[in-house]
Amino acid sequence: MTKNQHAASDAVIKSLGDPVRRRLFDFVSRSEQPVGRDEAAKAAGTSRTLAAYHLDKLTEAGLLATTYARIQGKTGPGAGRPAKLYELAQQEIALSVPPRNYRLLSSLLATAAASDDSGIVQKALLAAARQEGESLGAGAKDLLQLLGVLGYEPVQEADGSICMENCPFHMVAQHQTQLVCSMNHQLIEGVLRGCQCAAGQAELSPRPGKCCVVIHPGT
Secondary structure, eight states: OOHHHHHHHHHHHHHHHSHHHHHHHHHHHHOSSOBOHHHHHHHHTSOHHHHHHHHHHHHHTTSEEEEEEOOTTOOSTTTTSOEEEEEEOSSOOOOOSSOOOHHHHHHHHHHHHHTOTTSHHHHHHHHHHHHHHHHHHHTOSOHHHHHHHTTOOEEEOTTSOEEESOOTTHHHHTTSHHHHHHHHHHHHHHHHHHHTOSOOEEEEOOOTTSOSEEEEOOO
């Protein structure tokens, strides 16, 4: 590991190791819109000054990004000035000690599968994803918990649908969208089959910045 890599890893570990900082990061990462310091402080149960300090440290570590905008509905001194807002950074951060490059490996494998004109490799990949999903589902007691462990960040809507707020394979999906979305679909279909739950059916329903799969409630 290089000095720069070590410094970056150390910054990320320290950032998420602080409980207040972790609460702030979790709140910002779940928000669909950039959030201000007052809102973040209230959610984390801390002062605005301390929240601002930790939010800036999370930004320095590359976990959050900042933007500036006027906050609607704010009154009083300074209400007309743009406020500093925080949102989840688009750059993906992965830690591995010693360093490993699984992202490159997955990207190469996805490119090879997508380049196979015969379709044999893609068919095998989708079958493997479904089979793995069934295996994972068979040992699960809670569907939402399993999807969370897999990195999908599931959210159950009022109508019973389950939306995935995160794609665990985002970096590869940016370059091999169709392949990764199809794999996601088969993996989640396999999970539903494996756990034998009445959750319904997985459907491809792409949304910007989210996973491409939505689970609709069963009839």
